[in-house]
Amino acid sequence: MEFIEELESIESSSEDESHSAEDEYSQKDLPYGFQKDNPYLDMSPEDAFEKGMEYLKVYDTINATLMFEAALNKNPQNAKAWLQLGMVQAKNLYIYDASLSFRRCYQFDPNMTESLLERASVNQSHDKDSTCMALIDWVKVHPKYKHLKADKETRIELASSSGSHGNYYTNYRMFKETEGLLVQALRLNEENPDRDVLRALGMLYNLGCEHDNAIDCIQMALSINQEDPVMWNKLGETYSCFGNYAQAAHAFKKALELHPNYIEAMQAMVHHLNAMSLQRKIGKFCHATTGEYFHNSTIWEGVRRMGPKVGDPRVESAAERLDFEEMYRIVVMDPSWVMKSQ
Structure with a gap:
């Protein structure tokens, strides 16, 4: 009993000192580089946003970017515009601008939890710690999953593995906590799994080089929706990780068939x-x-x-x-x- 209480104390203490989604997304004031000489600045924010969505539907990411930036020029607290701008910049492969846009989206509307998941995705290739933290935050603030906590078995494993591991322990703890939360979220509805949870697990397992598990998650998501170019692209990237080149090429080709202008897949x-x-x-x-x-x-x-x-x-x-x-x-x-x- 005393051991469990000690674990509760450790968990409570670590949560107080740990990364907080609200802190990160509100305290950092990083500049976004709006494009100069935007020809759409005279449009109303509402019209610019709607036009941006139209351009997005036809994969015109250049004009979509200009439209969403024009909408934000007159209404910089428009969380929906920040979210869509982040999505477009991710497609343009402007990772910094995409990540910052998702930050701004969450700052102005913490209920838009999608921004956390998208930010985890764009940071996946170059910032593993930030990706894990964003995934944890996504679970913690998601209406369906915010009640979840790391199970006792995971907490005992983490507590017993602490000590002299330094950064390895920190990364391992973060990975196991994230995995535990996402697996719990997945088990809440195993008959109709949440595509976003599967996507998040796929990201996590790729970070941990557990590519077989990542493929299982991605393929499960594709069994729900075979017309999802994002998941086909992720499947291709994962197959590439361990040298299954034929399967990777097939997955990339499928993503491009579904989304011919999918820049990331190209x-x-x-x-x-x-x-x-x-x-x-x-x-x-x-x-x-x-x-x-x-x-x-x-x-x-x-x-x-x-x-x-x-x-x-x-x-x-x-x-x-x-x-x-x-x-x-x-x-x-x-x-x-x-x-x-x-």
């Missing part, structure tokens, strides 16, 4: 195919360096020229050192190398 597909091609070419160089060709300067010069295109400093470094074993280990033996080179 970029992922092109990079995926380019990286595969480079991997095959460098792999041939690696095989060619065996035996009498090991010190062939022409071969190594070719690898050095390809290094910057790959975007992996390890490849460039190995080529400069003529380190065949390191090059072979990176390019040929690691099935996830294509994704790591992005």
